[in-house]
Amino acid sequence: MRIFDPHIHMTSRTTDDYERMAAAGVRALVEPAFWLGQPRTSAGSFTDYFDALVGWEPYRASLFGIRHHATIALNPKEANDPRCREVLGELPRYLEKDGVVAVGEVGYDSMTPEEDEVFAAQLALAIEHDLPALVHTPHRDKARGTERTLAVVRESGLEPGRVAVDHLNEVTVGAVAESGCWMGFSIYPETKMTAERMVHILREYGLERMLVNSAADWGRSDPLLTARTGEAMLAAGFTDDDVDRVLWRNPVEFYGQSKRLDLSDVDAADSFAGNSIRRGGS
Ligand SMILES: [Zn+2]
Numbered sequence: 001m002r003i004f005d006p007h008i009h010m011t012s013r014t015t016d017d018y019e020r021m022a023a024a025g026v027r028a029l030v031e032p033a034f035w036l037g038q039p040r041t042s043a044g045s046f047t048d049y050f051d052a053l054v055g056w057e058p059y060r061a062s063l064f065g066i067r068h069h070a071t072i073a074l075n076p077k078e079a080n081d082p083r084c085r086e087v088l089g090e091l092p093r094y095l096e097k098d099g100v101v102a103v104g105e106v107g108y109d110s111m112t113p114e115e116d117e118v119f120a121a122q123l124a125l126a127i128e129h130d131l132p133a134l135v136h137t138p139h140r141d142k143a144r145g146t147e148r149t150l151a152v153v154r155e156s157g158l159e160p161g162r163v164a165v166d167h168l169n170e171v172t173v174g175a176v177a178e179s180g181c182w183m184g185f186s187i188y189p190e191t192k193m194t195a196e197r198m199v200h201i202l203r204e205y206g207l208e209r210m211l212v213n214s215a216a217d218w219g220r221s222d223p224l225l226t227a228r229t230g231e232a233m234l235a236a237g238f239t240d241d242d243v244d245r246v247l248w249r250n251p252v253e254f255y256g257q258s259k260r261l262d263l264s265d266v267d268a269a270d271s272f273a274g275n276s277i278r279r280g281g282s
Contacts, residue, residue, distance in 0.1 A: 007213035104134025186215035
């Protein structure tokens, strides 16, 4: 089983995690920019973090044979802090960097007017820099948050096929499936979504535009839940090819739209993935 985790916060994980991930088949990942637990108090704290996401963290991943890419944005939570707003002016130079494959995570946390403004501004940056967008949906008031998210995406003019709406569940997946956006699911040990529930969703909605991630972060989470989902799919009668599609080819196709995915060594064993990278931008 080869795995591409399309949403995982390695900054908050240890080298033991990298080691276990590599052993479980994780060969590539995307680390979206998010908060640091402790609130940031200046734009400089963001730029040091962004530099780590495109410099230090890819190096750390490479020691375990894992290809690391990032998405860059002002996260929804900190969009509400005026001290952080200044970082919007710094984003364009990061969005030009090789290892940056999308704008994200953007979207809503508490659905404030400040979040509206920052979300729309960053979708405009995605269009300007010809990048896909990774959109976080709020953990509270999820259905309303997802509806509002899809409305903002529609207004932005960004093609739905270049947007992944993440942290979905049984309540929100239907609206996103209809919108034409990609559907992201974060599998957690206790909350949000389990591997078994994920298998049911795949049965009902099919495999197209489906992304499964572990989202592992500062909270209780498990970077191997992508592999567990693959195992649950096989146990439920999905084929190896189905698992490969969801856990590898789908994220390659989505982020391949940036034309910056570099999987030259890690996917050498399989030419199909290489084809989908080249196809990605079309
Ligand atoms: Zn996240």
